[in-house]
Amino acid sequence: MNPMPIWLDALIAFFMVAGTAFALIGAWGLFKLSEFMKRLHGPTKASTLGVGGVLIGSMAWFGYNGGTSGPQELLITLFVLVTAPISAHLLVKAAMILDGCSKPPAPPTD
Numbered sequence: 001m002n003p004m005p006i007w008l009d010a011l012i013a014f015f016m017v018a019g020t021a022f023a024l025i026g027a028w029g030l031f032k033l034s035e036f037m038k039r040l041h042g043p044t045k046a047s048t049l050g051v052g053g054v055l056i057g058s059m060a061w062f063g064y065n066g067g068t069s070g071p072q073e074l075l076i077t078l079f080v081l082v083t084a085p086i087s088a089h090l091l092v093k094a095a096m097i098l099d100g101c102s103k104p105p106a107p108p109t110d
Helices: 004-033 041-064 070-099
Strands: none
Touching: 004 041, 041 070
């Protein structure tokens, strides 16, 4: 195995540390914020960035070391980026209905 260039090692370390920091901030926000609508931002926004940073670092490391980095990390990224906003949207809609902020859609009439 060839030694990794220092610039690539620093870039991978940056993405891993930044991704971990975003995930930690998201978890802290979920724990510390007071209301449900505020708490929802932690796992959806910051944790998505955290997973993205770790996956970019992982793709760079496996790409340099000759591993298969493409399909697994790209599918994980796609899955996280698609499901996080959809689940957040559904949670907000359910909370709004339970709080009485909006009415559920009326059933269609014949």
